[in-house]
Amino acid sequence: MEKKVCIITARGGSKRIPRKNIREFCGKPILAYSIGVALDSKIFDEVMVSTDDLEIAEVAKKYGASVPFMRSAKASDDITPTAPVLVEVIEEYKKLGKNFDYLCCIYPTAPLLQKERLIEAFTILKRDNLDCVFPVLRFGFPIQRAFRMDANSHVSMIHPENLIVRSQDLEPTYQDAGQFYFMNAETLLLKKSLVTDRTAGLLLTEMEAQDIDNMEDWRLAEFKYNYRNQNLS
Template identity: 35%
Template sequence: MKILAIIPARGGSKGVPRKNIKLLGNIPLLEYTINAAKASVGLSEIVVSTEDTEIAIAAEVCGYKPPFMRPAELSQDDTASIAVVQHAIDFYERQAVFFDAVCLLQPTTPFRAKGFIDQAILKFTASGADSLVSVLPIPHEYNPHWAFEEDQNGLLKVATGEQNIIPRRQELPKAFHRDGSIYLAKTSVAKAGSFFGNSIAYIESDPLLHVNIDTMQDWEKAERMVHKFNG
């Protein structure tokens, strides 16, 4: 299976300005994800998608000079990740280079266990699913079967639509949330505008490695993690 890895790294981050090239530990944030992708044997091609010259130079230093610069209109605060992926697919297909699947690797989740990307690829391939996402378990107190939402009368109803709430923690089905580390999808699914399709496989991430950097508090958590990792 030919898989295109896409690392989206725009320059206009707001919560942590210039975070993709900001030093975390002693290397730019972007480099953690590039190194994880580089270590994978299952990825056929790795591309850093950016509109920013400094980020492009940082990627080139790591050995992955972007083959294109992303258009400004696809680098806004409200630009969907799927649009960035579709742009990369289109770039390669216009050169008659085709991939069976795409793998989105976000720099904002910099820490991945060794071999995690290849484990995800193997599970995705074996599953036959349209897509695979990395997840973490939802603690039972936040399980959707125990969550409420407001109805039209301002009263509470079980968020899942069930009439009665599940009474015991042991009876709750497992629930997960996306952790942002890996998205894999068939190229046809991504071109249709989705990371998910009709069937979604999953792989659980290591919770001890999880941080999703959006704010300075997240960045400070990542710095503490790097300090702990480096002992």
């Protein structure tokens, strides 16, 4: 029987928003939302938090996640991308005699994530025999009409040939929603990459996601969260 693990990556360091991963968000630590949605989906054999921080580990356990081992210092600095962190977790589990067929990496700052999206992503992953499925947002305006701006605030088009092209005639483009990656575990170990040539995007609406890099983003995420809950009540 196939085994699935949810890995929530929550290291202790955060410079732009101090203690970001356990900062209170609408009444509880923001990390608790990622744990809660993973547990509520009922599709994982284990929901764990990968962290180098003892306080984060205690919060994770309080809200129902496991912390079977701490993240190494090598995988906890500012420049380590997500893939090596996930590889480390899978390899540590193998040392404990636990093997997983699929993994889902959920970021700790994804309070707008809904369990239905996790279930949908896993369905697509298996149905189409993919390496990875992750949520995306469509850019609100064509990036082909983007400008660059110099130190004097002078602007110029990056692709001037698109200046007079109608926006609706330009190809739609998308960005990573920054919520989760549902993956084939063995492919991750083999390719050491989240995105391969067998990856699909799951399109979200603007109200379903919010990248949180600063306090303005944080307030926008809280607005979206409260707005959604008010409309569901």
